[in-house]
Each structure stands twice: as C-alpha cells, then as structure tokens.
Amino acid sequence: MIAADTAVQRPPHAKLLTVDARKHIGHVSRSAFVDLLRAGDVVIANDAATLPASLQGVHVETGAPIEVRLAGRPSLKPEYVARFSAVVFGEGDFRARTEDRPPPPPLAAGDRLALGPLRARVERLLGHARLVSLMFEGPSDEVWAGLARHGRPIQYSHVRAPLALWDVWTRIAGPPVAFEPPSAGFALDWRTLAAMRERGTRFATITHAAGISSTGDWELDRLLPFDEPYRIPEATAFAVRHARARGGRVIAVGTTVVRALEHAATGDGFVRSGEGVATQRLGPTTRLRVVDAILSGTHEPGTSHYELLRAFLDDATLHRTSAELEAGGYRTHEFGDSVLIERDQLSRPEVEALN
Amino acid sequence: MKISSDTTLNQSSHRGRETDPADPLAGARVAITGGTSGLGLALVRELLKRGAQVAFVARGGERVARVAREQAGAHGIVGDISVKGDIYPIAMQILGELGGVDVLINNASDLGPTPLVMLSDTECEDLERAFATNLLGPFRLTKALMGALAASAREGRGAVVLNISSDAALNPYPGWGAYGASKAALRHLSRIWGEEHAADGVRFLSLDPGDMDPPMHAAAVPDAEPETLKRPEIAAHELAEAIAAALPVRGASGGARPATSLTEGALL
16 A cells, blocks of 8 residues: 555545445545444544654663653553653664664663653563663653653654654544554544534543554564553443444444453443553454444554454455555555444344443 | 723632532642743642642743742643644643643733833734734644543533633723734634534633733833732632633532533433
C-alpha cells in the first residue's frame, strides 16, 4: 500500500473500505462513516492524548548521544509518571528508518540518562539490549514539565514534516497516556459526533495507553503489543450494556479499544468499569465477546494490528480485503485511509439479557 | 468603567469556607490561566479551599514556583497562552497532572496599551498582543482541552469553561479599544461554543467579575479610588459559586450526580 506521508488527520479524499456482517466488501468516502451507523449502536473511541514520548539526550556513562522512546507505563495515575519502559536508540533521528538506526551503547542497571531537563536512571533491562525500565528523578510535576518542554512526538520516517503534538492529538484527546497516537480516532471530529447523536448512535470513550507500533527491531516487534493499562468509565460500560441489550452494535474505533473492552470482559463477557492492564494478544483464535465492528487504519500482514483483524474475519476474506486495498490505491499508516470491519453475524454471541 | 456584569453573578451566599463534600467543586479538576496575581491567585486560593484539584498557568517561572510552594496542592505550569507553541505543552501538563479537566477558567488577560490610549493611537502590535492573549489563547487552549471536557461531561462530572469577561466587552469605553474589542470577541466565542457543545454537556460561562484592584487594573487606571474597587477574594468567591451552580450536584458520598447516560442507567 501507499504510505500516507502528510500529517493531515482528515483529508477530504480519505477512503473507507467496508466489510459487512455478510462479508461483502464495499468502498465509500470516509466522511460517510456516520451513514453506516444505526440508532442503538455505540461507537467507542480511545481518548488518550499522545505523549511527546521521544526524548533526545545522552548516556552519561559513555557520553554517547541517544534517543529514548517511552513505550509503556504501569498505571494511568497522574502521579505515577516516574517509571516507564522505553526503547533506546543510538545517535540519529527520525529521518533514518528505525531499521537503520544504530544501537545504543551497552546499557546496564544504574546507568544515568540526561534527557534535556530530565534525569533518569536505567532500572534494569527488560529481556533485550535496547528495552529498559527507567525511572525519572524529581517530583511528578517536574517530570510532566520536562516531557512537555523537551519531548517530541514519536516521528515517522514516512511522514515528511516533523510532527507536532497538535498533529497527533485526536479531536477527543484527553489524558496524555498514549505513546503513539490512537490514530483510528483521527477520523472523528465534533461534526461527526454531532451527526452520530442525530442518528441515535451513542458515543463513548475509554482511555488506553496505546504503546509503540513498531521499533524497527524484529526481535522487539515480536513482543508487541506490550502490556497496556486502560480505564473504562462507568458511563462507557453502561453504554456497552445498553447497546447489547437493545441489539445495537458495539463499534470500536481502533485496535486499542478492542483490546481494552475484550480484556475487561474476560470471564463472563460483561464489560466492567475501572482500570485494568491489557496483557492479551488478539488474533485468529480470539473469540470476541463485546466488539461487533472495528473502524481502523489499513494494516499490512505481519503486524500485530493485522493479527487483531483476524479475530474479526476469516483469512480468505481478509486476503480479499488486502487485495482490494491494494487495487483501490488505499493509503496506509497513521494518516492513511480506514477500514470498517463487522464480524460475522454467526459468531455474535446471543444478545445478553438485561441485568 | 461602571460596574456591571454581562451575566449577573449570584452574590447572595457567602457560606462557610470549609470544604463541603456536597460542593460540586470538591474534587473537581480545575485549570486556570494567569494564577499568580490578582483575580487568578484569588481563584486558586478559593478553589483549593473548596477542595478542588487546581493547576494554574502563568508566564513567570519564579512566580509560578512561589505560588505552587505557598498554595499546597496546586500544580504550577509555566507557559504563555498568547504563544501558539506553548498551548499543547500547557494542555499536556494540565491533563497529565490532573488526569483530566472538569473546569477551565480562561482568566489571563492583556489590557492592551497602558496607560490607556485612543484606538487610533494604538500600535498594531499592542492590538495583536491583546487578541493573542484574550482571544486566541483561550480559543486554542479550550480547543485542545475540549476532548477532556466532553469526557468529563459524559462521565457525569460536569464540564465548565469560564471565560473571564468585562463590561468593556459590551460597552464602547474610550481608551479601552484593544481590550474591549478582544473581550467582545471572547464573549461571542463563548456564546457560539456554548451553543455548539450544549449537547456534549460542556457549559460555557462568560462572566464579568466587576472592577477590582489587582495590579493590572492599577496599571490601566492609576488614579482609581481603591475603596470603589471590589476585592479579588470577593469576585473569586462569586465566580466559584457560578461554576459550582453549572456543575452537577454531588451526593454526600462525594460521587457525582448521574448525567445523561447514567440517568438512563438508573431507569434500567
């Protein structure tokens, strides 16, 4: 597919490939997404704002220049902003593909990292030479201020101009806990949400700390997605139950929403509100218990996002979808076109009884 | 300037100042711009007293640090809302430190040229600065925080944007051109936004706190009689009452009253 190389969240010509519950493939303008919704459906998006997670600095012990990309956090609590998992790169910046970036100097527990105004220590390696757990020093407000001043959004070599925070925050962005943008949400704007309301389609959000999508390191990428904390508000859990009870569809905007909702429904299929940490991987053997359809970017085979789509579609239909995306000139990556995939009606669980 | 408000403030109740768990402001996450002097500082104090979680934004690093030290629990953020590049870093710190935002108070203001000059004597740069601070800053910051505000409303916490207005937004006072025109624009911005986001549950207030005696006013009108001016503490209390009235009532448990979606939940 063609890489979307311009940071425009809602280009007027954005396309949407649809796969309905009978596996029919269609092509519409993405602005027509709302027309595909029905009264009683609930659309759920990830309202995480994106952290400026890329920090340039120095490995103090060797003086070697490094880039630290924050990749995970154990909790969403505002004051828990000291400990992160992070991927460390050697010298260079986003203009080089991550695959071509040199490795960092050998890292060991206790190593000091000077990242602009921020000071951090390597706590330990996380099973890989460039994946570490680090601790920022200082009070949490100083860490937030340091990230705000010194951090840059994680950049992509396929996007030409450097990304600013406003390029990667969705219209609905709230808590800054994502490490890369929950980019399926780029499709949403306030006009779209108003149009949903007019149709009788509910809108709700979860907050999910979307991790990095790719490190450029094959061994590391095999570990993706990392564990991701999430929070489901009571109003959202209610909206899901309400939709299910009325036969409406639960439509997830992005893979992170699927991961959070399905994780929260582990066990009895009942989505509970509150915080959790999504640890599961979704793939062809996953039985979806909550989500009926996903609005997502276009994904290429081999990525964890593509694997997740296999929970919605059989491989034959997914292959047809990929072929149509290629043939239709769809654009891929964060600022690319979208797909709306509804899973097979037959695999839908029975409509749950009310309470 | 005469004392009048473009929306009348409820001046009736000066009730107890101890934290009241039923106060909608207790536990509310509030961001305020311009919180190191005058009305802004008085608002920081008032909101903290009422049990709110407060983040305030101001330009001067030393003053921010001092107020953050003096006002235990307040989160100080250094930034200039008139500068486009500062807005997202400010928004990120507000949302990061508070975990979200229920109330945004756009309080930071620029008076335009001081002492006052006639509009035709106003330098373009002075007019631009007044609009950057009084209109573009609130526009950009509110827009950046709108997702978080709407989320608060959906969750039943309520969401309020208070834009500090002035009677100069309504009346053509000679000498107040840059300030008056920018505040008139801010007032209209508030009204349109209020219409557009009513269904999202985000309330917009445009309130005139009345003439006060903070340093800014002294710069504009050096010979004003101090005893005719309102104390910032009084204005801050009135503004807090107006915000509280626009938020959902909390039960004795401290939980927010159900909003739209949860009301239906109670029906099931």
